[in-house]
Each structure stands twice: as structure tokens, then as C-alpha cells.
Amino acid sequence: MSVINNQASTSYTFDGQPTVTTSLSNNHSITLELNQTLDLEKSAAPTTFVAGDIITYTLRITNTSGSFLSGVRIVDNLGEGNLAYVLGSATLTTLSTSYPVTPSATSPLTFVLQELNVGQTATLTYKAQVVFNLPASVNSITNTVEGTGYTSSGTVTGTASATIEKRDSLSLAIAKTSSLSSVTPNQNFDYILTINNPNSTTSTLVNIVDQFVPSFNLNSISVKIGTGSNVMLVSGDYTFSASKLLTITKVQGLPISIPASSLAVVTINGYFAE
Numbered sequence: 001m002s003v004i005n006n007q008a009s010t011s012y013t014f015d016g017q018p019t020v021t022t023s024l025s026n027n028h029s030i031t032l033e034l035n036q037t038l039d040l041e042k043s044a045a046p047t048t049f050v051a052g053d054i055i056t057y058t059l060r061i062t063n064t065s066g067s068f069l070s071g072v073r074i075v076d077n078l079g080e081g082n083l084a085y086v087l088g089s090a091t092l093t094t095l096s097t098s099y100p101v102t103p104s105a106t107s108p109l110t111f112v113l114q115e116l117n118v119g120q121t122a123t124l125t126y127k128a129q130v131v132f133n134l135p136a137s138v139n140s141i142t143n144t145v146e147g148t149g150y151t152s153s154g155t156v157t158g159t160a161s162a163t164i165e166k167r168d169s170l171s172l173a174i175a176k177t178s179s180l181s182s183v184t185p186n187q188n189f190d191y192i193l194t195i196n197n198p199n200s201t202t203s204t205l206v207n208i209v210d211q212f213v214p215s216f217n218l219n220s221i222s223v224k225i226g227t228g229s230n231v232m233l234v235s236g237d238y239t240f241s242a243s244k245l246l247t248i249t250k251v252q253g254l255p256i257s258i259p260a261s262s263l264a265v266v267t268i269n270g271y272f273a274e
Helices: none
Strands: 002-006 008-014 017-024 028-032 038-045 054-063 071-076 083-085 091-094 097-100 109-113 121-130 140-150 155-166 173-178 189-197 203-211 216-225 238-240 245-248 254-258 262-272
Touching (some): 028 173, 054 155, 109 121, 189 203, 216 245, 254 262
Parallel strands (some): 038 155
Antiparallel strands (some): 002 028, 071 109, 173 189, 203 245, 216 262, 238 245
């Protein structure tokens, strides 16, 4: 198994504010040539918080064990008491079907899920609220899930975590995920960056920076801002160095501006060479 981690960042200004600020995404993991196991990938949206915020967690569960799983048990520690499950918020998606699921316990948060065929992926989505009595000393919250899959001869396990950071005024949140949680060499997939401007003023990005591993090869980049259409970037909009450092500064020659209360979604398509 080879786990590949990388993290993106964006620098930006706000209207009337000359200061350039930088926000970091989560450190996103993608697995290359997995050993046989239960593969879990967890993400949070948004990735910043203040007390009382509601965070949406997405957990991708893939059976890479090579054996049929008669059931899957998921346990989430809810940030060691800094988060509270939002009742009725959980949904499970398998293939093209989504339906609500109810946890068997909320302390810790526990889901007992259906069977999972070899190679099949199920996506569990649920919400948690940052507690209102959060200690002032807490600047980040990491919550971890542990998964257990049941085979005819035993169990397979996996873990994943997601971290959110305390939000300052006038800041952007950047989150990173991927279209696939595991890939093989030369298999195309997407890295997806979501940049959230929750503020009441427009933000203009100075850049978006992402350092990839040497084996990553870039195919294309597109950006969707707010309710606009998906736009393909041209060569003058970004650089991709020999060391695989991607720097995006424009969209078709224009500065990247994110309106108030809007998102910019960057899709980076590529593959890992053998």
C-alpha cells in the first residue's frame, strides 16, 4: 500500500483590504495500490469553524479486502466531545441509491451498515455541530472514524480522520478531496479543491498552490465559480513546474474573484505514472 498525501493553499485579498492572507486545505490522502483492507476516506465541509457551526462530514467506505463483507461498523469519536451529532442528518449512498440511516449510538457515534461487495464503495454523509461551550483554547478539532468489515473468516479494519480549524474574521476555507479514494498507476482521476468565501465581501485570489508527488502527471484543470459554468484553464493561467508544483493565478487570463457567500471549485485531472 502506498498512501500519498498532499495539501493545497490559496492566497487572497478582500475588497478594501490590502492585506494578503493565506489559507491551507486539509492534508488529503489518496491510496495507490492498496493492500487488501477496508479503505476509509473522510472529509469535512467547511474546514473552518466557530462555536455552533454545523459541519458536514463525508466518509467514503470501499471494500478492498477481496472478500464479501456481511456488514460494516463505523465508529466516530466526534472530536472527543467537541462535536455533537445532528439528529436525522445521516444518509448512506450505495451505487445510485441514497437513503437515511440512523446511528445505533451517539456517544461515540456508531453506525451499523449493510453488506458491501468486493470493490464496492458506500458513502456515509452526516452532520455534526461544534458545541457552544467549546473551550477557548481549542483551535482545531480532529475527529477520527474506525471501521470494521465482517468477512466469513474474520474482520478487516480501516481508519480515517478530518481536521477543522478555528475561523478568523475575513478568511476563506479551502478543502481538498478526490473523485477516487484509491487508484492504480496510469488511472485518471480528479483532485477537487473547494474554496469557500462565507463572508459578505468579494475575495480575489492571489494564487492557488498545490505541491504534487513526482509521479503525478497533469491532464487538465477547470474552475467553476458560484453558479457559473465550468471553465477550462489555459496555459497562461497556471504553471506546473518540473518539481510538480502547481500554481494557479488566473481563469482564462482574468483574476480569480469569488463573490460573497460563494464557492470556487477547482478540478485537477491527472494520474500517477508507474
